[in-house]
Amino acid sequence: MNYPKIGIRPVIDGRWGGVRESLEEQTMGMATSAAKLIEETLCYPDGTPVQCVVSNTTIGGGAEAAACEEQFSTENVVATLSVTPCWCYGMETYDNNPKTIKAVWGFNGTERPGAVYLAAVMAAYAQKGMPAFSIYGHDVQDMDDKSIPADVAEKILRFAKCAVSVGWMKNKSYVNLGGIAMGIAGSYCDADFFQKYLGIRPEWVDMTEIVRRITLEIYDHDEYDKAIAWVKANCKEGFDVNAGKDFPEIIKKSKVVSPDKDWEFITKMTLIVRDILFGNKKLDEMGWHEEALGKNAVAGGFQGQRNWTDWLPNADFTEAIMASTFDWNGKKMPTPFATENDTLNGASMILGTLVSDTAPCFHDVRTYWSPDACERVTGMRPDGVAKDGFIHLINSGATALDGCGASKNENGEGCMKPFWKMTEADIKACIDATDWCRANYEYFRGGGFSSHFRCKAEMPVTMLRINIVDGIGPVLQLAEGYTVDLPDQIHNTIDQRTDKTWPTTWFAPTLTGKGAFKDVYSVMANWGANHGVTIYGHVGDKLITLASMLRIPVNMHNVSDDRIFRPQCWAAFGTDDVQSADYEACKTYGALYK
Ligand SMILES: C[C@H](O)[C@@H](O)[C@@H](O)C(=O)CO
Numbered sequence: 001m002n003y004p005k006i007g008i009r010p011v012i013d014g015r016w017g018g019v020r021e022s023l024e025e026q027t028m029g030m031a032t033s034a035a036k037l038i039e040e041t042l043c044y045p046d047g048t049p050v051q052c053v054v055s056n057t058t059i060g061g062g063a064e065a066a067a068c069e070e071q072f073s074t075e076n077v078v079a080t081l082s083v084t085p086c087w088c089y090g091m092e093t094y095d096n097n098p099k100t101i102k103a104v105w106g107f108n109g110t111e112r113p114g115a116v117y118l119a120a121v122m123a124a125y126a127q128k129g130m131p132a133f134s135i136y137g138h139d140v141q142d143m144d145d146k147s148i149p150a151d152v153a154e155k156i157l158r159f160a161k162c163a164v165s166v167g168w169m170k171n172k173s174y175v176n177l178g179g180i181a182m183g184i185a186g187s188y189c190d191a192d193f194f195q196k197y198l199g200i201r202p203e204w205v206d207m208t209e210i211v212r213r214i215t216l217e218i219y220d221h222d223e224y225d226k227a228i229a230w231v232k233a234n235c236k237e238g239f240d241v242n243a244g245k246d247f248p249e250i251i252k253k254s255k256v257v258s259p260d261k262d263w264e265f266i267t268k269m270t271l272i273v274r275d276i277l278f279g280n281k282k283l284d285e286m287g288w289h290e291e292a293l294g295k296n297a298v299a300g301g302f303q304g305q306r307n308w309t310d311w312l313p314n315a316d317f318t319e320a321i322m323a324s325t326f327d328w329n330g331k332k333m334p335t336p337f338a339t340e341n342d343t344l345n346g347a348s349m350i351l352g353t354l355v356s357d358t359a360p361c362f363h364d365v366r367t368y369w370s371p372d373a374c375e376r377v378t379g380m381r382p383d384g385v386a387k388d389g390f391i392h393l394i395n396s397g398a399t400a401l402d403g404c405g406a407s408k409n410e411n412g413e414g415c416m417k418p419f420w421k422m423t424e425a426d427i428k429a430c431i432d433a434t435d436w437c438r439a440n441y442e443y444f445r446g447g448g449f450s451s452h453f454r455c456k457a458e459m460p461v462t463m464l465r466i467n468i469v470d471g472i473g474p475v476l477q478l479a480e481g482y483t484v485d486l487p488d489q490i491h492n493t494i495d496q497r498t499d500k501t502w503p504t505t506w507f508a509p510t511l512t513g514k515g516a517f518k519d520v521y522s523v524m525a526n527w528g529a530n531h532g533v534t535i536y537g538h539v540g541d542k543l544i545t546l547a548s549m550l551r552i553p554v555n556m557h558n559v560s561d562d563r564i565f566r567p568q569c570w571a572a573f574g575t576d577d578v579q580s581a582d583y584e585a586c587k588t589y590g591a592l593y594k
Pocket residue numbers: 305340364395396443530
C-alpha cells in the first residue's frame with residue numbers, strides 16, 4: 001500500500017558564501033528530527049507507523065522547491081511540513097502544490113529570523129488561497145538546541161495525525177448495503193458530501209447480494225468453520241425478551257430462518273459483508289474473481305431495518321464485530337460500520353476512529369435524565385461526573401464491543417485502546433462483559449441476536465456527529481465528557497424501562513456553563529440528529545483540526561480555546577468570534593476536493 005505520507009521540507013536562506021552553509025546542518029536537522037518524531041509516535045489505522053519523506057536537499061529557492069515537489073510526487077505525499085530556523089524567501093520556497101495540506105514550523109530563536117519567515121510564508125499562503133498551519137514554540141530556544149519543545153511536538157503530531165487521516169480516506173469507498181432505514185435522514189447518502197469533503201467514493205450494494213452469496217456459498221468455508229466455532233465458544237446467550245410472549249401471526253410467520261440456525265446465518269453474513277467491503281483472495285481461488293476484489297472500502301453501513309430484519313436475522317453481531325478491535329482471528333483494525341445505514345454517523349465513526357485510533361461506538365442519543373427525574377424514577381440521585389444529569393446512549397448493533405470499557409490501561413482503569421495494544425486479557429474481558437440477547441421480535445421479526453453490555457467504566461470519551469444543513473452543508477458537533485458507571489439501582493431501574501437487550505452507555509458531557517454546554521439538557525437539545533458516535537479520549541481538539549482540513553465548520557464543541565489549532569489564516573476571518581470565523585473560512589475555501 002502506498003501509504004499517505006508527510007513530506008518534510010527543510011527551508012533555508014539561499015545565500016551561499018556563509019549564510020547558507022552556516023545553516024545547512026541545523027535546518028536539515030530540524031527536518032530529520034520532525035520526521036523521527038512523527039514516525040516514532042504515530043500510526044495509521046492499521047497499526048503501521050506513519051511514514052515521512054524528507055526532501056533530498058534544503059530548499060533555498062524555486063529550483064529546489066520544484067525538485068522537492070518532483071521527489072514527493074510519486075510518494076503519495078498528502079501533507080507537507082516545512083521547517084526552518086532562519087529567514088527564507090516565502091513565495092520562492094513555499095509548497096506550491098494546491099492539493100497538499102500545509103504546515104510550517106519556524107524555530108523560535110533569535111540568532112536568525114526563523115519566525116519572520118514563518119509569518120512571511122503564512123502571508124504568502126493566505127494571499128494564494130492555500131491555508132497553512134503555523135507552528136512556533138512558546139519559548140525561545142538557543143541556536144544549538146536540537147530538541148523539539150513539547151508544545152511544538154504536540155502541534156506537529158496533531159497536524160500529521162489529522163493530515164494522514166485525510167489521506168487515509170482519499171479514494172476509498174463507503175459501501176451502503178441496502179437503502180434508507182426507516183426514513184432516517186442520515187440514511188440518505190449524500191454522494192457529493194462524501195466525494196467533495198472526504199474524497200470518498202460512496203457505493204451501493206443491494207442486500208440481496210448477501211442472500212446470493214449465502215445461497216451460492218460464496219465465502220471462505222475454512223474461515224466460516226473457525227468463526228462459527230469462536231461464536232459458539234464466546235457469544236454467550238443473554239436475556240430472551242421474547243420468552244413467553246404470544247406474538248401476533250404476522251410476527252410468527254415472518255421468521256424464515258430457524259432460531260437454532262441464526263448464528264450460522266449471521267456468521268456467514270458477517271464474512272460476506274467483510275468480503276464485500278475489503279475483498280478476499282480465497283474467493284479468487286474459488287473462481288469468484290469479481291467478488292474477490294471487494295470495494296476498497298474505508299467504511300460502510302447496513303440498512304437492516306426494516307426490509308431485511310422483517311424476515312431475516314439481524315446484523316447486530318456483524319455491525320458490532322466489524323466496529324470492534326477483535327474478532328475470531330484476534331485483534332484487528334476496527335471498521336467504521338453504521339447500522340440503519342446512517343451514513344452521517346458512519347462518517348462520524350470514520351473521523352472519530354481516525355483521530356483516536358480507537359473503536360467507534362454507534363448510539364441513539366436516547367434520553368436525557370435530569371437529576372430530579374433520576375431520583376423520582378430510581379429513588380437515587382446521580383453524583384460524581386453525572387451529578388448534573390446524564391444522557392442515555394444506546395442502539396442495537398454497531399456499538400464496538402470495546403465500548404463496554406472492560407479493557408484496562410496501565411493504571412487498571414477501564415478504557416478503549418488502539419487494536420495493536422489490545423491484550424488477550426482485554427479481549428476476553430470485553431467478550432465476558434457482553435452477552436447476546438435474542439433480537440426483540442417486535443422490532444426484528446426475522447430474529448437474530450443483539451449485543452448487550454453495560455458500560456461500567458468511567459472513561460474520558462468524545463461524542464461527535466456530522467450533520468448536513470441545507471444552505472450550509474456539513475457541520476460537525478462534538479462533546480467531550482465521560483462515560484458513567486452508574487449505581488446498580490439507577491442503571492437497573494432505567495435499563496428495565498428501555499431496550500434491555502442492547503448495549504448501554506451513560507454519558508455525562510463536560511459542561512462549560514455557556515451555550516450548548518450550559519447544562520446537560522442543552523447538549524441533548526442541540527444535538528443535530530438521533531445518532532452520535534463515541535470514541536475514547538478527549539479528542540475534540542483533534543477533530544477540530546481535522547474538520548478545518550476538510551473545511552467542515554464546527555457548530556458545537558466544549559474544547560477550550562487554547563487547545564484549538566486551525567490554519568493560521570482562520571484568524572483573518574475574525575479573532576473575536578472564532579466560531580463565525582470558522583464558518584466563514586470553510587465557506588471561503590470550500591470543500592477540500594471541490
Ligand atoms: C426502534 C427502532 O427500531 C430502532 O432502530 C430505534 O431505536 C433507532 O435506533 C432509531 O435510530
